[in-house]
Amino acid sequence: MSSTSSSPSSPLHLAVALNGTGWHPASWREPVARPHDLFTAGYWTDLVQEAERGLLDFVTIEDGLGLQSSHFLDPDDRTDQVRGRLDAVLTAARVAPLTRHIGLVPTVIATHTEPFHISKAVATLDYVSTGRAGLRVQITARPNEAAHFGRRTIPRITTYDDPATRDTVAGLFDEAADHVEVVRRLWDSWEDDAEIRDVTTGRFVDRDKLHYIDFHGKHFSVKGPSITPRPPQGQPPVTALAHNTIPYRFVARAADVGYVTPHDPDRARAVIAEIRAEQEAAGRAAEPLHLFADLVVFLDDDPALAAARRDRLDTLAGEEYTSDARIFAGSPTQLADLLEELRAAGLTGFRLRPAVLGHDLPAITRGLVPELQRRDVFRRAYEAGTLRGLLGLPRPANRYAAA
Amino acid sequence: MTKPLKQIHLAAHFPGVNNTTVWSDPRAGSHIEFSSFAHFARTAERAKFDFLFLAEGLRLREQGGKIYDLDVVGRPDTFTVLAALAAVTDRLGLTGTINSTFNEPYEVARQFASLDHLSGGRSAWNVVTSWDAFTGENFRRGGFLPQEERYSRAKEFLATANELFDSWHGDEIVADQATGTFLRDARAGAFVHRGQHFDIHGRFDVPRSPQGRPVIFQAGDSDEGREFAASDADAIFSRYATLEEGQAFYTDVKKRLAKYGRRPEELLILPAATFVLGDTDDEAAELAREVRRRQVSGATALKHLEFVWNRDLSAYDPDGPLPDIDPDPGEEHIARGRAQVRMYRDPVAIAREWRRLAEANHWSIRDLVINTGNRQTFVGSPATVARTIDDFVQADASDGFILVPHITPGGLDEFADKVVPLLQERGVFRTEYEGTTLRDHLGLAHPDRAGETRAAS
Numbered sequence: 106m107s108s109t110s111s112s113p114s115s116p117l118h119l120a121v122a123l124n125g126t127g128w129h130p131a132s133w134r135e136p137v138a139r140p141h142d143l144f145t146a147g148y149w150t151d152l153v154q155e156a157e158r159g160l161l162d163f164v165t166i167e168d169g170l171g172l173q174s175s176h177f178l179d180p181d182d183r184t185d186q187v188r189g190r191l192d193a194v195l196t197a198a199r200v201a202p203l204t205r206h207i208g209l210v211p212t213v214i215a216t217h218t219e220p221f222h223i224s225k226a227v228a229t230l231d232y233v234s235t236g237r238a239g240l241r242v243q244i245t246a247r248p249n250e251a252a253h254f255g256r257r258t259i260p261r262i263t264t265y266d267d268p269a270t271r272d273t274v275a276g277l278f279d280e281a282a283d284h285v286e287v288v289r290r291l292w293d294s295w296e297d298d299a300e301i302r303d304v305t306t307g308r309f310v311d312r313d314k315l316h317y318i319d320f321h322g323k324h325f326s327v328k329g330p331s332i333t334p335r336p337p338q339g340q341p342p343v344t345a346l347a348h349n350t351i352p353y354r355f356v357a358r359a360a361d362v363g364y365v366t367p368h369d370p371d372r373a374r375a376v377i378a379e380i381r382a383e384q385e386a387a388g389r390a391a392e393p394l395h396l397f398a399d400l401v402v403f404l405d406d407d408p409a410l411a412a413a414r415r416d417r418l419d420t421l422a423g424e425e426y427t428s429d430a431r432i433f434a435g436s437p438t439q440l441a442d443l444l445e446e447l448r449a450a451g452l453t454g455f456r457l458r459p460a461v462l463g464h465d466l467p468a469i470t471r472g473l474v475p476e477l478q479r480r481d482v483f484r485r486a487y488e489a490g491t492l493r494g495l496l497g498l499p500r501p502a503n504r505y506a507a508a
Numbered sequence: 509m510t511k512p513l514k515q516i517h518l519a520a521h522f523p524g525v526n527n528t529t530v531w532s533d534p535r536a537g538s539h540i541e542f543s544s545f546a547h548f549a550r551t552a553e554r555a556k557f558d559f560l561f562l563a564e565g566l567r568l569r570e571q572g573g574k575i576y577d578l579d580v581v582g583r584p585d586t587f588t589v590l591a592a593l594a595a596v597t598d599r600l601g602l603t604g605t606i607n608s609t610f611n612e613p614y615e616v617a618r619q620f621a622s623l624d625h626l627s628g629g630r631s632a633w634n635v636v637t638s639w640d641a642f643t644g645e646n647f648r649r650g651g652f653l654p655q656e657e658r659y660s661r662a663k664e665f666l667a668t669a670n671e672l673f674d675s676w677h678g679d680e681i682v683a684d685q686a687t688g689t690f691l692r693d694a695r696a697g698a699f700v701h702r703g704q705h706f707d708i709h710g711r712f713d714v715p716r717s718p719q720g721r722p723v724i725f726q727a728g729d730s731d732e733g734r735e736f737a738a739s740d741a742d743a744i745f746s747r748y749a750t751l752e753e754g755q756a757f758y759t760d761v762k763k764r765l766a767k768y769g770r771r772p773e774e775l776l777i778l779p780a781a782t783f784v785l786g787d788t789d790d791e792a793a794e795l796a797r798e799v800r801r802r803q804v805s806g807a808t809a810l811k812h813l814e815f816v817w818n819r820d821l822s823a824y825d826p827d828g829p830l831p832d833i834d835p836d837p838g839e840e841h842i843a844r845g846r847a848q849v850r851m852y853r854d855p856v857a858i859a860r861e862w863r864r865l866a867e868a869n870h871w872s873i874r875d876l877v878i879n880t881g882n883r884q885t886f887v888g889s890p891a892t893v894a895r896t897i898d899d900f901v902q903a904d905a906s907d908g909f910i911l912v913p914h915i916t917p918g919g920l921d922e923f924a925d926k927v928v929p930l931l932q933e934r935g936v937f938r939t940e941y942e943g944t945t946l947r948d949h950l951g952l953a954h955p956d957r958a959g960e961t962r963a964a965s
Contacts, residue, residue: 133683133690140683140690144625144715146594170614172697172713180711182694189681189697189715192622198591199626202542218615221566221646222585229585233542233592253614255708295582304532307805310582312575315568328645330568330575334540334582421688 117444117482118395118454118496120210121156121469123149124167125187127461128401128428130175131421133187137463144191146199152462153200156207159470160484162495163208165241165344165456168193170214171250178262180249185422194226201234208492210239210344216277217245217254220287224331228292231336236491239342242285242359244277271351278355283322285343285359290318292340293503294330316505338493339500346399348429350379357383361498362395362454368431370450373398377451393498397454398447401426403434403461404468411435418460430458437472441480448482516901516936517776517908517950518928519603520552521561523916525569525580527812528782528882530802530914537917539580542592544917549593551917552600555924556938558949559601559632560593561745561910562586566610567643569845571811572820576843578808580916587619594627601946603632603725608665609639609658610647613706616665617672620722621714629718629945634725634745637662642844657705659732664705666740670721674955675699678716720955723946738764742952743776745910749885754779754905776950781885781909785922789888796887799914800878809874811843812881816855816862818842826874830866835859885909893923894930901936 126133126140133140142148149166156164172188174181193211201209209230213223223240231238245251251259260273299314318329344362347353356363357380365380367373377396384390405411411434419425426432433440444455459465477483489495522545523529530536538544549560564586569576586604593602602623606616616633624631637658641651653661680696682689697711726737727745737744738761748757754777762772784799786792804812806826814821818836835855836842852858866876886893900906913919931937938949947954 131688134685134688136685138685140685141681144717146626146628150595169713170618172711184691184694185688186690188691189676189713191625191714192587192619195587195591195619195622195626198588199595201592202546202595217612219610219647222611225585226588229588232540232584233589235542249710253708253710254612255706256612300582302531307532307807308577309531309580310575310577312577315575315581325648326645326650327647328567332564332566332568332582333584 115453116484117448117477118162118397119469119474119477119483120163120165120208120397120454120456121161121466122165122167122399122456122458123152123462124458125173125190126463127465128458129415129418129422129426129460130186131418132461134421135418135461135463138461139463140187143187144189149191149196150200150203152466153204153207153209155466155470157204159474160487161207161470161474162454163210163237163239163492165210166193166196166212168212168214169243169250170217170245170253171247178247194230197238198230198233201230201237204234204237206237206487206490208237208239208342208495209234210241210342210492212241212243214243214245215281215284216259217250217256218284220284220325221291221327221331223284224288224291225333227288227341228331228333228336231338231341236337236493238336238338239344239362239492241344241346242281243346244281246273246277275351278351280324282355282359283320283324287318287320287322287325287327289340289343290320290504291327291329291331292335293505294318295335296503296506297335297339300334314506335503338491339503340493342492342496342498347380353380354383354387356380357389357394358387360394362397362496364397364399364456366399366430367447367450370446373447373450373452395453395496396451397456398452399430399456399458400443401428401430401432401458401460402440402465402469403432404437404440404465404472406436406472408435408439414464415460426460428458437468437476440473441476444477445480445482511902513936514901514907515938515951516897516931517558517778518555518937519559519561519601519778519908519910520548520557520920521563521780521910521912522548523580523913523919524563525565525583527579527803527808528912528914529580529916530799531580531916532802533915535915535918539916540582540584542589545584545589545593546596547917548920549597549600551920551924553597555920555928556941557600558908559603559630559946561603561634562590562605564605564607564636565845566607566638567646567845569843571814571843576811578805578811587623590631591623591626594623594630599630599941599944599949601630601632601723601949602627603634603723605634605636605727607636607638608662609637609653610643610649611665613665613668613672613701614708614712617669617712618714620669621673621717624717624719624722625714629947631717631719632723632725632743632946634727635662635666635741636727640844659728659736661705663736663740664703666724668701668703668706668708671699671701672712673716673721675712676714676716678720681715719945719947723950723952734761734764737761737775738770739768741775743778743950746777746779746906749779749781749906749909751900751903751905754900755903758904758906773951774953776907778908778910779906780912782882782912782914783886783893783923784884785888785890785893785926787889789892792888792892796884800883803914804874804878804881806874809877812877813873814842815846816852816858818855824873827872830859830863830873830876832863890926890930894927894934897927898931898934898936
């Protein structure tokens with residue numbers, strides 16, 4: 106199998122990005138929003154179960170190592186938006202036993218965390234969900250988040266397009282690539298059949314099937330093996346959001362699913378071409394790599410209602426909502442048209458960011474999904490028991506196993 | 509004596525990576541599949557236990573330069589499996605062992621605060637320290653911490669985490685949809701900590717959780733460890749489960765509390781305890797002998813002797829006599845990643861004593877390890893075990909026990925079915941959970957901000 110690409114007959118993949126009460130900063134003020142439940146297990150369980158009713162491939166859960174902020178790099182002292190959140194890996198684990206099919210993809214921050222801890226955490230999420238874990242890797246260049254750890258300072262980014270900024274960002278993504286490499290090696294540090302329970306010799310494991318990973322990098326060296334056996338999927342899918350060349354390269358080197366933000370089919374084709382070229386340069390041309398477009402969605406059967414809802418929320422927020430991703434306001438039918446158009450440009454799926462989770466998530470599962478099913482481009486039942494299976498990714502061989 | 513009956517606290521330790529766990533038993537299940545953890549937790553909750561306990565070690569053990577393969581190897585990530593267990597239980601406390609050396613306070617505090625929210629107030633943290641470069645090889649900073657600084661870092665780590673937990677008071681989120689005010693306080697979560705080990709500032713991002721702070725456990729036995737427990741912990745996971753040793757430890761630790769302005773009931777003493785049940789005491793004794801033989805194979809016996817001898821003893825016959833050579837006093841220990849080897853402070857004297865015991869009793873190496881190693885704490889019929897546990901607690905040798913079954917995951921079932929009802933009949937163990945949080949179960953106060961406490965309801 107070469108790079109995963111779409112053809113008119115290939116199914117479309119659909120994920121939803123969970124973030125507080127939704128992606129619009131005023132979403133918490135909608136009557137359906139449940140802002141008082143944000144820090145309860147029940148709230149997150151309800152959302153993921155709704156996504157599972159819609160047969161979605163997976164949900165992602167946003168996270169960070171500091172409070173949300175309306176500034177890109179600095180904290181704010183705003184009191185009119187949702188602030189505070191729960192750890193995404195733990196939230197996913199809390200939901201796992203209460204769902205059966207849907208993939209669970211929490212955000213983890215590579216910049217200040219230990220790859221050893223992240224590797225076993227996601228492996229364990231894979232165990233508690235019996236093969237439905239993934240992770241979404243993110244970096245942070247925020248000085249205030251570095252100060253939460255106090256182990257290093259990160260050069261302050263002032264303008265976006267100068268060489269110093271590019272160096273800083275490239276350094277963080279290089280570190281993230283090392284992080285992912287360690288996480289992946291640790292998943293493979295146990296061969297699948299390492300546990301032997303040989304009563305005759307008294308050996309619980311065959312230690313020849315446990316492997317030191319001996320990673321040495323600029324930011325860390327990790328010996329291994331993991332304390333957690335190889336997860337059910339072998340390698341849970343690694344995903345990342347990318348907006349320009351440096352992160353495109355990271356996606357091409359390290360990910361199974363990349364999220365990109367083209368606003369039209371032409372731009373989608375250009376982004377895909379760039380990532381595929383990077384993939385080839387990284388020697389991964391033969392490996393499957395999904396590219397999903399991110400879209401913010403306001404969905405109502407009557408398109409005028411969706412537009413009006415967007416206006417009303419913008420008015421509540423006091424400013425127009427802007428996003429890195431294209432913002433769509435319209436009907437499920439119109440959205441299905443757009444998804445088909447973007448898919449024809451070579452995208453294999455979509456990660457939808459509901460503007461208001463309490464409203465737009467059910468609109469996806471009960472409006473968009475049936476529409477896509479009518480068009481024969483989306484599943485009518487879950488066809489696989491693991492997230493890799495849903496994404497059409499084979500279970501990979503272990504890099505350390507003797508061929 | 510008009511002393512009122514003490515209520516016993518019971519917890520369930522998921523069988524670990526020591527030879528206590530008999531993985532070779534035909535009934536033994538997976539140590540990694542979630543179904544095993546779920547079974548174990550549900551049994552503990554059915555029996556109205558206070559909490560489930562998970563240990564942790566951040567590097568696979570080695571002996572003689574090779575990964576130790578005779579015991580269970582491998583376990584899940586503590587936080588992740590506890591969060592999943594919160595979904596299959598309603599009241600059971602969830603205690604995780606988390607290292608203060610190879611973690612950072614901001615991340616650990618957000619994980620415990622998240623676990624406390626996601627479990628409705630059932631989280632607890634067993635704070636352990638390590639310093640060894642062996643474990644450090646798996647982490648960014650390597651073996652950065654000198655041994656003598658491990659408690660100083662642990663204390664400051666915990667103090668810093670408490671500052672983060674306390675940075676939210678619990679009333680900041682108003683989420684008034686009409687007025688558009690989400691937070692009452694624009695600086696919610698603000699903190700500054702400047703210390704020897706941590707110099708951090710900013711804003712904590714998890715609002716105050718149901719328990720305010722997780723329940724704190726301490727497990728170290730050194731003088732420093734006991735002092736840390738007396739100043740900072742809510743409970744001690746101890747190892748003294750004989751009556752005399754238990755009473756001595758209990759007295760020692762409880763008397764240390766006064767100098768920190770704490771009352772004796774603010775620190776619970778909960779030793780680890782193993783058990784073997786039978787229909788009669790004789791049957792249980794016979795079963796216990798059989799379990800010990802399964803726990804100590806010939807190969808395991810040799811490896812355990814190596815803990816003391818600190819030499820490769822693989823050439824010895826486990827069914828033969830003890831080595832007549834003396835232990836190697838070298839600094840570099842043959843066994844790595846084990847706290848246990850530090851217990852043998854004078855290996856030459858121990859070797860001498862063991863040789864004497866073996867000769868007097870005509871014991872082989874294996875016999876010696878079986879008879880001197882960790883024998884089961886409670887062996888007997890359910891009635892005997894229930895009475896022994898009750899006597900032990902009423903005699904102030906502990907406030908309860910953390911039970912360590914030897915079979916995964918069903919090793920607690922018989923205790924739940926047969927011993928717990930007898931303890932309930934004696935009026936010393938709850939028949940229903942009275943509260944919802946782990947602090948409620950343990951009778952601990954709920955901390956308000958900055959360490960002020962209010963009585964548990």
